[in-house]
Amino acid sequence: MAKFRKEGGKRLPAISTASLPDIIFMLLFFFMTTTTMKENTMLVDLKLPEATELTKLEKKSLAKYIYIGVPKRELQKQNGTEARVQLDDAFAKKPADVGSYIAQKRDAMPENDQPLMIVSLKVDKDTKMGVVTDVKQELRKAYARKIYYTANERANAY
């Protein structure tokens, strides 16, 4: 005959949490490797334009960034309120700087990737096209022909 168990005779064993640190570490390493710290401090105010037909920028390592916009408030004393071009951490002094900046960035890339370089233009939506056109002309001269107009997703079409 089967024995009757005493009520509450056996407690549920505590779930072992010994593997928890391992799991967390795994997640941690995942995020550590995928993280990219923000590469540049922004010197200009950026509100990206909105569009609907967007494609994703697949390989971020191939992208070099050019920012165009009005300098931030605290920088306006030295730099004026006109739209300026930001390359890395400084403003471009003359249009030709864009060309040398691109050449320098391209030289720093592995040789296989050099023809695949993409220049991502992050331009404030209120910028006048004159500045953008100048930059585009410089890019053409520097043979950096693949460009990318970065924009935000807009929910509704016209």
Place this chain on the structure above:
Amino acid sequence: MKKREIQEINASSMADISFLLLIFFLVTTSMATDKGLFRTLPPPVEKKEKNEEVEVNKRNIMLVLVNSSDKLMVNGEVMDVSKLKEKAKEFIANPANKENLPEKEVVDIPLLGRSSITSKHVISLQNDRGTSYQAYIAVQNELVAAYNELRNELSVKKFSGRKYAELTEEEQDAVKTFYPLKISEAEPKNYGQAAGGAQ
């Protein structure tokens, strides 16, 4: 003498520490991928061929002008951005084979067979230096939308209801040959107000 056992180090705080690190990296991570419109610029103009402009039949050009107050003019008539997509679609596909829309050419396309396409059409986009970037992107966006919609329509029709994005690479190439993306950006010029459409 009683042998002393080495006490095990208490590892229960390990999880907390790694949680802390995890949260730090979670917060600093920017997974947001950049999105935008991809474009290839034309190669730089050589000095000697500077004044030589390629002769294109007038019916093959759709001239889109954007002036400094972000107003739009298409082939000489003022237009709202919201109408641009339909206009561009009609221009690119020329479904009714009209006289004033791009001429068609019969080409053999793998997977699609013999098809007549408007291979010579060009959408010429010209903007003023004073055009705002938002307006420029909006126009670019509408033109790309026109191409995307046409490509989608074609692929749904030809490849048993699959959308363009769901096609294989070869099928996509075939559709791309059918509707090649031809947006040309003019050499920068200075316009005050947009000049007359006919050029």
